[in-house]
Amino acid sequence: MRSSCVLLTALVALAAYYVYIPLPGSVSDPWKLMLLDATFRGAQQVSNLIHYLGLSHHLLALNFIIVSFGKKSAWSSAQVKVTDTDFDGVEVRVFEGPPKPEEPLKRSVVYIHGGGWALASAKIRYYDELCTAMAEELNAVIVSIEYRLVPKVYFPEQIHDVVRATKYFLKPEVLQKYMVDPGRICISGDSAGGNLAAALGQQAMIVNNHTSLDVEEAAAVRARLNWTSLLPASFTKNYKPVVQTTGNARIVQELPQLLDARSAPLIADQAVLQLLPKTYILTCEHDVLRDDGIMYAKRLESAGVEVTLDHFEDGFHGCMIFTSWPTNFSVGIRTRNSYIKWLDQNL
Numbered sequence: 001m002r003s004s005c006v007l008l009t010a011l012v013a014l015a016a017y018y019v020y021i022p023l024p025g026s027v028s029d030p031w032k033l034m035l036l037d038a039t040f041r042g043a044q045q046v047s048n049l050i051h052y053l054g055l056s057h058h059l060l061a062l063n064f065i066i067v068s069f070g071k072k073s074a075w076s077s078a079q080v081k082v083t084d085t086d087f088d089g090v091e092v093r094v095f096e097g098p099p100k101p102e103e104p105l106k107r108s109v110v111y112i113h114g115g116g117w118a119l120a121s122a123k124i125r126y127y128d129e130l131c132t133a134m135a136e137e138l139n140a141v142i143v144s145i146e147y148r149l150v151p152k153v154y155f156p157e158q159i160h161d162v163v164r165a166t167k168y169f170l171k172p173e174v175l176q177k178y179m180v181d182p183g184r185i186c187i188s189g190d191s192a193g194g195n196l197a198a199a200l201g202q203q204a205m206i207v208n209n210h211t212s213l214d215v216e217e218a219a220a221v222r223a224r225l226n227w228t229s230l231l232p233a234s235f236t237k238n239y240k241p242v243v244q245t246t247g248n249a250r251i252v253q254e255l256p257q258l259l260d261a262r263s264a265p266l267i268a269d270q271a272v273l274q275l276l277p278k279t280y281i282l283t284c285e286h287d288v289l290r291d292d293g294i295m296y297a298k299r300l301e302s303a304g305v306e307v308t309l310d311h312f313e314d315g316f317h318g319c320m321i322f323t324s325w326p327t328n329f330s331v332g333i334r335t336r337n338s339y340i341k342w343l344d345q346n347l
C-alpha cells in the first residue's frame with residue numbers, strides 16, 4: 001500500500017514535470033496550452049526514437065501520428081459540400097458553401113495549411129473544420145491544398161504544388177464549374193501556409209521572373225528586414241533584435257534558397273510588393289513568427305498596399321485552428337472569428 005502510494009506520487013510528479021513549462025501570464029488558457037505542448041513534445045520524442053531505430057524518417061513518423069489522430073474523411077453536410085479531388089495532379093479538398101439567392105457567383109479562398117512545410121494535412125479535422133466554417137459563414141468555395149511535404153519533397157516543390165493547383169483553379173472553366181466570381185478570390189494560409197500564401201501572391205504578380213541574390217546583395221536585403229525601423233515601439237518593447245553580426249558567406253552559396261523571396265516573402269522587392277492586393281495579417285504575441293508578420297505588414301503598407309494587421313496579445317503560434325473541444329482555446333475562437341469577419345467584409 002505504502003509503496004504504491006510512493007510510486008503514484010512519483011508518477012504524478014514526473015508527469016507534472018513533463019507537462020509544466022513556464023508561460024507568460026498573458027497567454028490564453030495556459031494549462032491547456034501546456035497539455036497541448038506536452039502531447040506534441042511526446043509525439044516528437046516518439047518520432048525521434050522511431051528515426052533513431054532506423055524504422056522511418058522522424059518527420060514521416062510525426063506526421064503519421066498527427067494525421068492518424070485527426071484525419072477526417074470528406075463529409076458533406078446539408079450546408080457544405082466537401083469533395084477530395086485533384087487540380088492538375090495536386091490533391092485538394094474543396095468546400096462549397098451554401099449559395100446566396102441574391103448572388104449566383106460565390107466568393108472563394110485558396111487555403112494553405114501550416115506545418116513547417118513538413119507536417120499536417122488539409123484533411124485533418126483542424127483544417128477541415130476551419131474551411132467548413134469559412135465555406136458556410138462566407139457562402140464561399142474554399143480550396144484547401146494538400147501540397148506535398150518534406151521529406152518527400154523539398155523547397156521549392158511545395159510552392160510549385162500550390163502554384164499548380166491555384167493556376168488550375170483560376171482557369172475560367174474551373175471557376176465556372178464551382179460558380180466562383182473571378183473578381184473575389186483570396187489566397188490565404190496560416191504559419192508555413194501563410195508563408196506560402198505570401199509567396200504565391202507575389203509569384204502571381206512576377207511569374208518566376210527573379211533569381212536568387214548573390215552574397216553581396218544579401219547586405220541590401222538586410223534593410224528590408226530592419227527590425228528597428230519596421231517594428232513599432234509597442235512591439236519592440238524592451239526586447240533586443242536577434243541579428244547575427246558575423247556570418248559565413250558560404251551558407252548563402254550553399255543554400256541560395258535562404259535569399260529566395262519564395263521562401264522568405266518578407267525580402268521581396270518593393271516593386272513586387274506594390275502589386276499585391278489588399279491583405280490581412282494575423283499575428284500573435286507569443287509566436288516566434290510575430291515580428292516577421294508585423295514587418296511584412298509594415299513593408300506592404302510602405303509599398304502602398306491596404307493592410308489590416310490583427311494582433312492578439314494572448315495568442316500563440318497556430319492558435320487559429322484550435323477551436324473545438326478538447327483543444328478549444330478562447331483565443332482560437334476569437335482569432336478565427338476575426339479572420340472570417342475580415343474576409344466577409346473584404347472579399
Ligand SMILES: *[C@@H]1O[C@H](CO)[C@@H](O)[C@H](O)[C@H]1NC(C)=O
Nearest residue numbers: 203204205206207208209210
Ligand atoms: C519577365 O522579365 C522579362 C525580362 O525582363 C520581361 O520582358 C517580362 O515582361 C517579365 N514578365 C513578367 C510577367 O513580369
Ligand SMILES: *[C@@H]1O[C@H](CO)[C@@H](O)[C@H](O)[C@H]1NC(C)=O
Nearest residue numbers: 222223224226227228229230
Ligand atoms: C535600421 O533602421 C534604423 C532606424 O531607422 C537605422 O538606424 C539602422 O541603421 C538600420 N539598420 C540597417 C541594418 O539598415
Ligand SMILES: *[C@@H]1O[C@H](CO)[C@@H](O)[C@H](O)[C@H]1NC(C)=O
Nearest residue numbers: 029324325328329330331333
Ligand atoms: C471548451 O469546450 C468546453 C466544452 O464545450 C467548455 O466547457 C469550455 O468552456 C471551452 N473552453 C474554452 C476556453 O473555450
